[in-house]
Amino acid sequence: MASHRVGETGLSDSGPSNHHVPYSLFHGINAPSTSFINQEGSAFDFGELEEAIVLQGVKIRNDEAKAPLFTGRPAATLEMFPSWPTRFQTTPRGSSKSGGESTDSGSAVNTLSSKADQAQLEPESPISKKASSSDHQAFDQKHLKLQQQQIHQEMATGPSHNQSSVKAPQEKRKGAGSTSEKQLDAKTLRRLAQNREAARKSRLRKKAYVQQLESSRIKLTQLEQDLQRARAQGLFLGGCVGAGSNLSPGAAIFDMEYARWLEDDHRLMSELRTGLHAHLSDGDLRLIIDGYVSHYDEIFQLKVVAAKSDVFHLYTGMWITPAERCFMWIGGFRPSELIKMLIGQLDPLTEQQVIGIYNLQHTSTQAEEALSQGLEQLQQALVDTIAGVPIVDGMQQMAVALSKLANLEGFVRQADNLRQQTLHQLRRILTVRQAARCFLVIGEYYGRLRALSSLWASRPRESMMSEDNSCQTTTELQIVQQHSQNHFSSY
């Protein structure tokens, strides 16, 4: 009779029923889990199991213990794939409560009893839907089917389950239940079969997904390793505009660090903006501003390192956008130009502050002049060295030229030093709120310059198609509108 039932449900992986097998299975409950695992491949009598589960249903209803059916299974894999039936899968709450592989007969599946589990029911499982709404007795019945389903499915597909899944039938046997097998009619059996199929499919899908995840993880770690190696060799080009494969390692590294610095800049600027508009206390605002000044100190420090490894990259301005490059002075912004830009936007200023700002403009101009003249002398010396007749031999001439060229690093460093000192002096002259506005203005200004560069780069070349200038203007306006979201939304 039992085997007949099994045939009806169409359980494909049930072999000829062996009466001794289920017994040994149940017997194995008290043995270590390995004994169960050894037997999982073998066929067993589902009918026996069903009976056991039906009886178990009563125990579940009566038993208020909250241990889940599948204790000991790693919760992570289950939770990751929240398919039906979650009711019977280990919940975080449940798994934390499970005491492990103890042979405690009370630790059967009774997550059903808890309301929290009911809340986790998957809509796709028809039985669980019905279960929540059916009457008490039918509810038990469905419980049993679900449980039975799960147990069948787990045993059929063969992953290593813990013993409690097998415990249940044994519990069932032990506990004298009042429910009879008469409740398992044809309709129920059909539903059982459908659920089994669905559960099996989910199980397979979950396996595939897990495998995919694992392989992706391995790929990811490999990629990270490759990235580290390439970075060390300087082959990674980063996100810089127009980067060719001719970047030196130092330049590539600096470009990456500069890109990160720009992201930080954007973030700090919004912090500054919200701080200003929120009318923070001076103390709080001061913290933000000092943080922003340190942020600038950071890029100057990075440039010191970069100048050592690739001064040309800094000096030729390949690390900044073309529009910024137009106004570049010895590898960066010209301090006096920045002050000039700021003068109109810092109002209101006290008389003392006005004097301070104009002094700053004056001294920075003088320093710039001095450095520019020193650089001019360097260039002249280089020209003389290279253009002159080689005194001893060409190699010596080159060696002399090289040693002169090495001074370029010093000039870039001094220019950066001047830029840094200018910003610090600005901070000293201005009040906290004025300084906040000042740094916002500076950040926005360079942001717009960068935006100008990308707008310019992406403008369509209409000149070949039409002579009409107005058409060109329209197109440019369109580009601006197009880009306005990206570039100007923060202003």
Next chain:
Amino acid sequence: MHYQTEAWGSYMPTRSTTMGDPLERIERMASENAVVIFSMSTCCMCHAIKRLFCGMGVNPTVYELDEDPRGKDMEKALMRLLGSSSAVPVVFIGGKLVGAMDRVMASHINGTLVPLLKEAGALWL
């Protein structure tokens, strides 16, 4: 700006023979004038610092170490004094060490250089 030609002893009343210590010599030379710059004729950064002071209207005293017979020792002493690998340019104002180019520029930007120069009598107005 005038270049000190201490090496040409014939115009000097005495050339002190106890000047074995280059550092002492440096200090002595530095205290003789309001603004003293130790430089080298081929150094471009030295040129820049000279232009900076001239641009401010200061008349510094310049010692070209590559034209001084004891220049090498003084160069080493300056390197030790500054703790850096490049000895020049170095600036003394009122006999006190100000530093190399970065210090000089920083003090100019933060407004401490001009008072120092005025105090040493190198600047008027």
